[in-house]
Amino acid sequence: MFRRRAALVAVGDELLRGIGREENCRYAAEKLTALGWEIAGMEIIADDVKAIVNACHRWIGSVELLVFSGGLGPTHDDKTRNALATFLEAELLPTPLFDEVIKRYEGDLERKSRVEELRFSQGAIPASAEAIFNPLGTALGICFDHSGTRVLSLPGVPWEFRAMADETFSSLEKGATVSTKIRVVGMGETVLASRISPLLADSSLAVSILPSPEGVTVVLRGEEAAVLSGEKTMRHLLPCDCLPPGVSTLEEALVRAAEARGVTFATAESCTGGLVASRITDVPGCSAVFKGGVVCYADDMKMRLLEVSEAILREDGAVSERCVLAMAEGARTVCKGDMAVAVTGIAGPSGGSPRKPVGTVWIGIADEKGSEATLHRLFGDRFFVRARTTALALEWLWRRVKEK
Incomplete structure (x- = not known):
């Protein structure tokens, strides 16, 4: 196997201005890296013919693969198709492959008519290039070889880009690593x-x-x-701290461990607002072990749904050891699970005090042996505190399930 290098270029004024978030180059980089390719560079450039042509001159001949994302749509600011034709000094011509796109709309004559009007825009490619079928949209991709570089131009719509990248990358030779x-x-x-x-x-x-x-x-x-x-x-x-082979998330590790041990569990959440349960239910098959979750943001809901006593809330407050233990025990009882994890805290930016500053988080776990809680002092914005709390809750529950 040989060293193979790729460059990735996202086209879009909205990306440069922070209006949209670039996802496609990251996706392509991950896929190509898994194939053993090296990523020589990644760029975001404007919807501008000159900028796109300059990117071609910059990368073609120095890498084996150049991937463009975006700029293939039907509107005035989609310039990639014209730019590639300019670089190749070739005429843009409609391709018969666009007929396959039109066939999708045989049962909707009005929409079929609108799509047929795109034949000379989204269905056109430079005369010396090849068209790439779009299984999810109307914009055909473009492929050509030049000076030892294969150039792929794919739509910027993320789900269209991913589907077309998966298909085109599948034919690439693997790299050396x-x-x-x-x-x-x-x-x-x-x-x-x-x-x-x-x-x-x-x-x-x-x-x-x-x-x-x-x-x-x-x-x-x-x-x-x-x-x-x-x-x-x-x-x-690190025998106890690595997630299992082939597992990339805590929630999947948790579900697989619970399945292997026949353990069921539940969640009770305040400051995370259901993020822990949401992460768990992202895992296919979680219904075999996840009993359910209770989101109790307000104090009266903690009392009503989890039977947290009014005395605990009055004397210690909602962000306290006694409260999170009662929440965990309540969730285990209500959901009838073998175990339950609970979280309560102050995510900010307001609500803190000298005794309980923003970032104060309690996490509790309850099982047949009893319950225990840990205090965490987290530093960061609201997003970070909630995300970190979610991860800590999943990690602790995973470690406890493994002990069963």
């Missing part, structure tokens, strides 16, 4: 780096340490034998 991702929980990046120092010293591996509110992801990249050996070493060094 492989990579794997290992999610680690329970420690920050500095502690993790010290724990896996033998891997960092291994010259046959490229190691990336990527922190997030969910934990730390370690990416190992290199030749296949080195990556397999590196993953084995890492799991030996």
Whole structure:
């Protein structure tokens, strides 16, 4: 296998102005990296013919693959199609492949007529290029080879881009390297780096340490034998803190562990507003182990649905050890689960006090042996506090389920 490099270019004024969020280059980078390709560069450029032509000159001939995202629509600000024709010095011509797009609308004559009008815009490609079928939209993609570079131009609509990228990337030759991702929980990046120092010293591996509110992801990249050996070493060094092979999220690890042990569980949430339960229900098959969740934001709902006593709320407040323990016990009783996790806290930006500042979070767990709680002091904005609290709740529940 040989070294293969790709460049990714997102086209869109809205991306440069922060109106839209770039997703397609990230998706393409992840897919190509999994195929052993190296990403030489990633750009966002304007909806401008000159800018797109300049990107062609910049990358064609220096990488094996150039992928454009966006600018293939039917409106005045979609310039990629014309720009590629300008670069190739070729005429834009309609292609018979657009007939396959039109066939989708055989049962809707009005819409079929509107789509037929797009034949000379979204159905046109440079004369020297090939068309790429769009299974979800009307804009055909464009493909051509030039100076040793394969150029792919795909629509910017994320679901269309992903479907077409999956199809076109499937025919690419694999590169010389492989990579794997290992999610680690329970420690920050500095502690993790010290724990896996033998891997960092291994010259046959490229190691990336990527922190997030969910934990730390370690990416190992290199030749296949080195990556397999590196993953084995890492799991030996961190036997209790790595998610299982093939599992990339805490919620999936939790559901799989509960399935393996025949354990059911429930959730009770205040400051996270249902994020914990939402993450769990993202996992297919979770209904076998997840009994349900209770979101009790207001104090009266904590009393009514989870039987948190008025005395606890009056004496200790909703953000307290006694409250979160009562919430966990109440959720376990109401949902009839083997275990329950509960969270309550102050996500901010207001609501804090000197004794309970913003970022104060209690997490509790209840099972047949009783209940216990932990206090966390989190620092960050409302989004971070809620995301980190969700991850901490899932992690603790996962660790407890594994002990069963």
